[in-house]
Amino acid sequence: MSPSASSSLPRALVSRAALRLGARTALAGGGSVVDLRADAWGHGVVEVARIVLDSGASVVLVDEVDAAVLAELGLPATTDARADVDSRVLFGLPGSNVDPAMRLTGTVLSIKPLDAGDGVSYGYLYRAAGPTRVALVTGGYAQGIVRSLGNSARVEIRGRLHPVVGRVAMDVCVVEIGEADLDEGDLDEGDEVTYFGGAGPVGQQVADWARITGLTPPEIVTAVGMHARREHVE
Numbered sequence: 246m247s248p249s250a251s252s253s254l255p256r257a258l259v260s261r262a263a264l265r266l267g268a269r270t271a272l273a274g275g276g277s278v279v280d281l282r283a284d285a286w287g288h289g290v291v292e293v294a295r296i297v298l299d300s301g302a303s304v305v306l307v308d309e310v311d312a313a314v315l316a317e318l319g320l321p322a323t324t325d326a327r328a329d330v331d332s333r334v335l336f337g338l339p340g341s342n343v344d345p346a347m348r349l350t351g352t353v354l355s356i357k358p359l360d361a362g363d364g365v366s367y368g369y370l371y372r373a374a375g376p377t378r379v380a381l382v383t384g385g386y387a388q389g390i391v392r393s394l395g396n397s398a399r400v401e402i403r404g405r406l407h408p409v410v411g412r413v414a415m416d417v418c419v420v421e422i423g424e425a426d427l428d429e430g431d432l433d434e435g436d437e438v439t440y441f442g443g444a445g446p447v448g449q450q451v452a453d454w455a456r457i458t459g460l461t462p463p464e465i466v467t468a469v470g471m472h473a474r475r476e477h478v479e
Contacts, residue, residue, distance in 0.1 A: 253383045253416075254384075254416075254473055255349055255351040255383050255384035255388050255474065256350050256351075256474050257349050257469055257470045257476070258348045258349075259288050259289060259346055259347050259470070259478070260344075260346050260347075260478055263346040264293060264296045264297075264335070264346045265300065267336060267343045267344075268296055268335055269301075270334050270341075270343055271330050271331050272300055272301050272302060274330070276328075276329030277301070277302050277304070278302070278305070278323075278328050278330060279302045279304075279332060280306045280330070280332045281297070281322075281332075282306060282308050283467045283471070284308075284311070284467070286336055286466055287467040287468065287471045287475075288336060288346060289470070289477060290305075290315070291315065291318065292477050293335075294307075294315055294320050294322065295320065298320060298321065303321065304321045304323050304326060305321070305322050306323055306327075306328045307324060308324065312324050333462070333463070336466065338451065338462040338463065339449055339451055344448070345442045345443075345449070347442050347466050348439060348441070348443040349390075349440040349441050350437050350438060350439050351382045351384040351437075351438040352382065352383045353381070353402070353434050353436040354382065355380070356378055356379070356432065356433070357379055357380075357381070358377075358378050359378065359379055360373065360376055361373055361374065361375045364411070365379055365410060365419045366395070366411030366418075366419055367414065370412050371421075377424065378421075378423060378424065379410065379422065380402075380419070380422050380438075381417055381418075382400070382419070383416065383417060383438075384418060385414045385415045385416040385417050386413050386414070387416055388469065388472045388473045389465065389469035389472050389473065390440065391413065391458050393458050393459075394409055394457055394458065396408070396409070396410055396411065398454060399450070399453075400420055400438050400440055401439040401443075401445045401447040402420070402432055402437070402438050402439075403432065404445060404446070406447070407422050407423070408421050420438065451466065
């Protein structure tokens with residue numbers, strides 16, 4: 246299974262409804278200046294600025310490159326104020342008790358059977374303990390799914406958890422899916438894979454990614470949001 250099998254990007258789906266709830270909750274904690282630097286922590290500065298300002302923020306703190314864009318849209322922005330609203334709550338990051346605004350998804354490109362001892366990806370850091378199957382999934386370290394997540398993180402497919410195995414490649418990774426599950430219906434090419442976010446078992450998986458990688462949750466969502474194919478959804 247070659248990591249060059251796909252040029253597709255995973256999708257970073259940003260929920261406007263979750264942002265609205267996060268904005269109301271964050272602003273209720275006090276303050277009126279919201280930190281939206283780094284393209285609103287990868288969530289899309291224009292869309293998020295509109296939501297937090299409609300929710301009662303007085304001004305947003307942004308990078309210089311974004312200040313002029315927001316000014317042209319009539320959205321109050323600054324590059325030098327001190328933020329006094331908790332953006333972790335706005336974006337629903339771990340510990341905020343708010344649903345995450347971002348859900349990162351990939352797609353099953355292909356499925357391959359393995360025999361005991363078969364290895365996958367560069368260096369064969371994973372070898373099958375027995376007969377099993379693996380799926381090649383869009384999303385790799387170029388989109389913020391960093392290499393240390395291989396053999397450590399899990400993803401959600403059809404409501405069930407499956408481990409990422411082997412070394413994460415530039416644009417794809419490999420997921421062990423096991424034998425066919427006749428009760429739930431077999432997995433198939435084109436199935437959606439959720440890395441983190443949403444209402445399922447990986448909803449708060451950013452916390453696990455932080456523990457595995459040593460990165461902070463803001464660093465993780467920012468990298469993903471700025472490199473995956475980002476879409477704003479209701």
